[in-house]
Amino acid sequence: MIMSAILKSEKFLILGTLIAGAAFLSEHLILESGQTASLIAGLCLIAVIIMVSLRVAHHAEVLAEKVGEPYGTMILTLSAVLVEVIILIMMLSHTSSPTLARDTIYSAVMIDMNGILGLAAILGGLRHGEQPYNVDSGNTYIVMILTGMGISMVVPEFIPSHHWQVFSVFTICSMLLLYGIFLRLQTTRHSYFFSYTYAETGDTEHKHHGSTAGSVTALVIGVVLIGILAEVMAKTMDRGLTGTGVPPIVAAILVAAISASPEILTALRAALANRMQPVVNIALGASLSTVILTVPVIEIMALVTGHPVQMALSAPQTVMTVLTLIVAAINLHDGETNAIEGATHFVLFATFVMLAVMGL
Secondary structure, X not given: OHHHHHHHHOHHHHHHHHHHHHHHHOHHHHHHOOHHHHHHHHHHHHHHHHHHHHHHHHHHHHHHHHHOXXXXXXXXXXXXXXXXXXXXXXXXOOOOOOOHHHHHHHHHHHHHHHHHHHHHHXXXXXXXXXXXXXXXXXXXXXXXXXXXXXXXXXXXXXXXXXXXXXXXXXXXXXXXHHHHHHHHHHHOOOHHHHOOOOOOOOOOOOOOOOOHHHHHHHHHHHHHHHXXXXXXXXXXXXXXXXXXXXXXXXXXXHHHHHHHHHHHHHHHHHHHOOOHHHHHHHHHHHHHXXXXXXXXXXXXXXXXXXXXXXXXXXXXXXXXXXXXXXXXXXXXXXXXXXXXXXXXXXXXXXXXXXXXXXXX
């Protein structure tokens, strides 16, 4: 009976295991079948990766509920970033795009801060009006994101090419130091910045049940499966998109969207339950983690291979990033969100999508 319940609840992981094995064994056959077959296979694998990611997020939520805030949100965001880094590394090893890493980090920030936060504030605001959260969390996240993106993705535009290795080392050290200090203060002295006490909302149907050991095991299995699926997906998508004229940023958006998909569901559930603090923690925490944890991984890869990675944002991306952070700083200055503020972020998200379609 117990085994039957486990098999039923973990059907996505089981299906992912079967498909990962089949994809790994038939990889060469798919690639040799032509561009169309490769593209279809790549899209199917993306769907499977999202299914497995949902289970990874579920077990991360189980662990998050057991440890409470702020550790809970930290587990959620780190699991999402881990999925993103794995997929990104696989994609980088099978693509010639010099801007994939930069575009992925930029896309993740746009999806998290404008897409997730915007949609959650709209839906939550329409149902509940103004929704409170701890203003200190919003302010802290924004200034950290601004610093991280400024150092790692704006300043590199002005660094001479012959100094790239020195600045890469500096960037790695800066990001790790920044996150280390942030993590230390988030979990000790300033842990209250990232929590908010809500009255009982009756939102008990989304409580997750499960053992710690079981969730850790399933989470590890899910991450390994994502790595295998992403390896094959990267090859099939590269084969399927070659010569199609699709803007290079589309691949980056796919990577960012896959890792953000579980966060979207979690954030929307929290907003509809009138709990905006988890939304702020997830949307801004994921953006921060993506910037200051993914950048060091990419820079280390560049140093090891001896080939610099283009991390400097393009002019349109820089403008969109600055606009997003300014709007977020203004909207999140008073400890309450509403549908109007959500609409401003969602319009910025729509602008991001339009620019991507235009190849900018």
